[in-house]
Amino acid sequence: MSIIQPNILVFSPMQTDVETYAESIRNDGFMSVKTATTLDEVEKYLPGTEVILGWHFPTHLLSKPIASSVRWFQSMGAGVNDLIEDKSIPESIILTRIVNQFGTYISEYVFSFLLYIVKDYPRMRQSQLERRWDPFISETLKGKTIGVAGLGSIGAEIVRKARVFDMNVHGLSFSGKQASLVDCHFTPDQLSEFVKDLDYLVLTLPLTDSTHHIMTRDLLLAMKPKACLINVGRGLLIDEENLISVMQSGHLQTAILDVFETEPLPKDHVFWTMPNVYVTSHLSGPSTIEGVSSFFIGNLKRFLSEQPLHGLVDRKRGY
Amino acid sequence: MSIIQPNILVFSPMQTDVETYAESIRNDGFMSVKTATTLDEVEKYLPGTEVILGWHFPTHLLSKPIASSVRWFQSMGAGVNDLIEDKSIPESIILTRIVNQFGTYISEYVFSFLLYIVKDYPRMRQSQLERRWDPFISETLKGKTIGVAGLGSIGAEIVRKARVFDMNVHGLSFSGKQASLVDCHFTPDQLSEFVKDLDYLVLTLPLTDSTHHIMTRDLLLAMKPKACLINVGRGLLIDEENLISVMQSGHLQTAILDVFETEPLPKDHVFWTMPNVYVTSHLSGPSTIEGVSSFFIGNLKRFLSEQPLHGLVDRKRGY
Incomplete structure (x- = not known):
């Protein structure tokens, strides 16, 4: 491989995106960049490719002879469960994901909804529509208890903001490394203990074998009846069928869902029209082209100088 | 005056409020508490009254012989321009206002609107109504510039929250005492310098001779065309007629108004229906009965032991 000019392939189903990425990479002096948006194009350009920057990539090709020069695959996203699930990807290919890029976006998203709900924005808006002077007293985030499941860079940023709102901050994590960030730390064997006192539960966990459908029916029912559930992690963290029946039974005041078992969320899905379910389109933590490129x-410079890469995926851990 | 049991009069036009205040005061062992909600009742109970806890009080009575025992008037609010304006109130009566009680409420109010706007909540909501998968990329508060006019306890709490959102924080104050809180501090002679770089301008100033209509037409036009103006101070800080014409000319993206020249805002006022004007009913910093009582x-305990009172009003300063 040429140390100075590795052969880079940028893949995403979005035509405009790949061109922008390629331009940004070339602007940094790396001239051997090809782009692909279809399976045909990937097959054409894979031979000789050493580095892939990809999103929704046809991973089954990575074990084929045409991919034999690939040494490193950088995902454009934070979640890489598609790459983990495809066991055919050779161990020799280094996998990395985006980290430390989403905390700002996702925490702003989370607090926009928490404040919307706690200040009773719908009532303020309705009063204006009716030209009604209505000086009601709202609740405050201050004094409420938030639980953050997953204390990686996203969870940590939510914790940081929760502090300035004078909330009680609980956290759950698998590794326990960031336990000191929160007032009360819980491990996965204490799930129902963790959820039972929360006013707000925010899921920022990665999707792994251990977190798949971690929000079971029993766990949803262990939450306070007036609690609010926010999922900015992965749709499959929640057993959606059970969430629907639990909410239809009147348990849980609100669900704020940015991710779903099936995305895009199908047109006829009941979530779109359930009262107290806020649906957004997997937009809370956008991979901005600028952020991902940089x-x-x-990472490319680290790769070329053989330094450790950021966002290295541990296939056993699952993220 | 009896040091142990001063004669206290609680006045507010709201019947239920005065009873709750009185009960809460009696619960603390102060048994000589009377309540009034009308002018007649005030006239009946004023003789012998030493301490008043009041809201929308008929201040012209304070100079009459029936009020001759009044030594201290505690307002239930943070703004006391009605007390300042009534020059007939004897200098011998100590005036105090509520301080340090509104920072939480008002800062949560301000950030609920800032996030609502920056995350483009209306678009998220509209997409859900149309069952449309719409993963757009919002802007962030991070990197935006907020200016806080007035750096008392309310302004300081807004600054504290703006910091955790990684905003650039500018501030304006008359005293300059809290200048170190902000990245750039301005004084009233630098008003147009202060406003010209702001994405968000939040007014938390008290109403005094110096701040009356401080937001002139020229100053509104000195703001960025896409800036957002938030008034949680007093309605008369803004020349409303000019704000209306400036916004109708397409200058300023949004105004968030919780206070008005006339309150309640008249039914036929154009603010109710102007696009990009958010009207709320002077509710951003509620005097909660619990907060005001405590x-x-x-202060009552301080008064009885002759310690300095909190929230002491300086009649010359105007608040």
């Missing part, structure tokens, strides 16, 4: 270029 | 009782 993360990738930083 | 502030008053703390």
Whole structure:
């Protein structure tokens, strides 16, 4: 491989995106960049490719002879469960994901909804529509208890903001490394203990074998009846069928869902029209082209000088 | 005056409020508490009254012989321009206002609107109504510039929250005492310098001769065309007629108004229906009965032991 000019392939189903990424990479002096948006194009350009920057990539090709020069695959996203699930990807290919890029976006998203609900924005809006002077007293986030499941860079940023709102902050994590961030730390064997006192539960966990459908029916019912559930992690963290029946039974005041078992959320899905379910389109933590490009270029320089890459995926851990 | 049991009069036009205040004061062992909600009742109970806890009080009575025993008037609110304006109130009566009680409420109010706007909540909501998968990329508060006019306890709490959102924080104050809180501090002679770089301008100033109509037409036009103006101070800080014409000309993206020149805002006022004007009913910093009672009782104990009172009003300064 040429140390100075590795052969890079940028893949995403979005035509405009790949061109923008390629331009940004070339602007940093890396000239051997090809782009692909279809399976045909990937097959054409894979031979000789050493580095892939990809999103929704046809991973089954990575074990084929045409991919034999690939050494490193950088995902454009934070979640890489598609790459983990495809066991055919050779161990020799280094996998990395985007980290430390989503905390700002996702925490702003989370607090926009928490404040919307706690200040009773719908009532303020309705009063204006009716030209009604209505000086009601709202509740405050201050004094409420938030639980953050997953204390990676996203969870940590939510914790940081929760502090300035003077909330009680609980956390759950698998590794326990960041336990000191929160007032009360719980491990996965204490799930029902963790959820039972929360006013707000925010899921930022990665999707792994251990977290798949971690929000079972029993766990949903262990939450306070007036609690609010926010999922900015992965749709499959929640057993959606059970969430629907639990909410239809009147348990849980609100669900704020940015991720779903099936995305895009099908047109006829009941979530779209359930009262107290807020649906958004997997937009809370966007991979901005600017952010991903700069993360990738930083990693590329590390790769070329054989330094450890950021966002290295541990296939056993699952993220 | 009996040091142990001063004669206290609680006045507010709201019947239920005065009873709750009185009960809360009696619960703390102060048994000589009378309540009034009308002018007649005030006239009946004023003779012998030493301490008043009041809201929308008929201040012209304070100079009459029936009020000759009144030594201290505690307002239930933070703004006391009605007390300042009534020059007939004897200098011998100590005036206090509520301080340090509104930062939480008002800062949560301000950030609920800032996030609502920056995350483009209306678009998220509309997409859900149309069952449309719409993963757009919002802007962030991070990197935006907020200016806080007035750096008392309310302004300081807004600054504290703006910091955790990684905003650039500018501030304006008359005293300059809290200048170190902000990245750039401005004084009233630098008003147009202060406003010209702001994405968000939050007014938390008290109403005094110096701040009356401080937001002139020229100053509104000195703001960025896409800026957002938030008034949680007093309605008369803004020349409303000019705000209307400036916004109708397409200058300023949004105004969030919780206070008005005339309150309640008249039914036929154009603010109710102007696009990009958010009207709320002077509710951003509510005087909660619990908060005001506990502030008053703390001050009452200070009063009886001749310690300096909190929230002491300086008639010359105007608040």
